[in-house]
Amino acid sequence: MLRYQKILIVSVLLLVLVLILDYYYYVGIGWYAGIILVTIGLLAYGSIAIRSGFYSEVICSATSREKVITLTFDDGPDEKVTPQVLELLKKHNIQAAFFCVGSKVMHHPLLIERMDNEGHIIGGHSFSHHYLFDLFSYKKILEELVKTEKIIQRVIHKKITLFRPPYGITNPMLAKALRKMNYHVIGWNLWSKDTVIKDEQKLYERLIRKLGTVNIVLLHDNRMHLIPVLEKFIKFAKENNYRFKRLDYLLQIEAYA
Ligand SMILES: [Zn+2]
Numbered sequence: 093m094l095r096y097q098k099i100l101i102v103s104v105l106l107l108v109l110v111l112i113l114d115y116y117y118y119v120g121i122g123w124y125a126g127i128i129l130v131t132i133g134l135l136a137y138g139s140i141a142i143r144s145g146f147y148s149e150v151i152c153s154a155t156s157r158e159k160v161i162t163l164t165f166d167d168g169p170d171e172k173v174t175p176q177v178l179e180l181l182k183k184h185n186i187q188a189a190f191f192c193v194g195s196k197v198m199h200h201p202l203l204i205e206r207m208d209n210e211g212h213i214i215g216g217h218s219f220s221h222h223y224l225f226d227l228f229s230y231k232k233i234l235e236e237l238v239k240t241e242k243i244i245q246r247v248i249h250k251k252i253t254l255f256r257p258p259y260g261i262t263n264p265m266l267a268k269a270l271r272k273m274n275y276h277v278i279g280w281n282l283w284s285k286d287t288v289i290k291d292e293q294k295l296y297e298r299l300i301r302k303l304g305t306v307n308i309v310l311l312h313d314n315r316m317h318l319i320p321v322l323e324k325f326i327k328f329a330k331e332n333n334y335r336f337k338r339l340d341y342l343l344q345i346e347a348y349a
Pocket residue numbers: 166167217221257258259
């Protein structure tokens with residue numbers, strides 16, 4: 093049973109308990125309101141905290157004795173940034189995971205063909221990456237996932253099994269669609285904040301500061317300022333005996349069905 097279901101059950105039981113108490117003694121509306129507000133708060137937290145696994149099992153880390161870094165890139169392919177990321181990865185002989193947006197794949201199929209040819213793996217990241225994606229119905233979300241999977245399959249002739257939720261947000265509709273697609277849902281444990289931190293030095297320092305033993309790093313291959321930072325980060329990691337490992341090898345799962 094997933095956490096949000098447990099929370100709902102506990103909340104309903106607490107409400108029933110308060111109702112019974114209210115029958116014999118006056119309890120007051122504050123208790124009902126309190127339970128409902130705490131429940132809503134917890135469910136909202138579960139929605140934005142990808143590591144909470146409230147709505148869906150999400151893989152955010154792995155165990156390893158050696159120091160490992162797995163690079164993952166969201167929101168591409170981007171015609172300007174993605175080729176530079178690919179050049180950099182080739183130069184350093186690193187294979188990464190790219191969580192691609194279906195509509196962008198449609199416009200830049202050659203870029204995902206190149207990713208595949210150069211040993212990277214590809215996962216889905218919705219078709220539209222719409223800012224209201226998490227309010228879409230189950231049917232609409234499922235359509236997006238199917239469409240993206242088909243577009244990628246048309247180009248690389250492989251059926252994807254990895255998915256990263258847009259904005260890192262999960263909810264019951266998305267979780268249901270992900271189960272239907274039989275996807276592994278992938279999170280991260282090192283959030284670069286490259287979409288927020290524009291200052292290259294600050295971004296680099298954050299990456300270094302947050303490094304642990306096993307690192308699944310969330311990056312975006314549509315942010316040009318990432319390129320010099322990534323180069324420096326790779327250099328630092330190599331000098332400090334980190335090994336770069338592809339996501340599916342680290343997690344010991346299949347990237348394609
Ligand atoms: Zn995204």
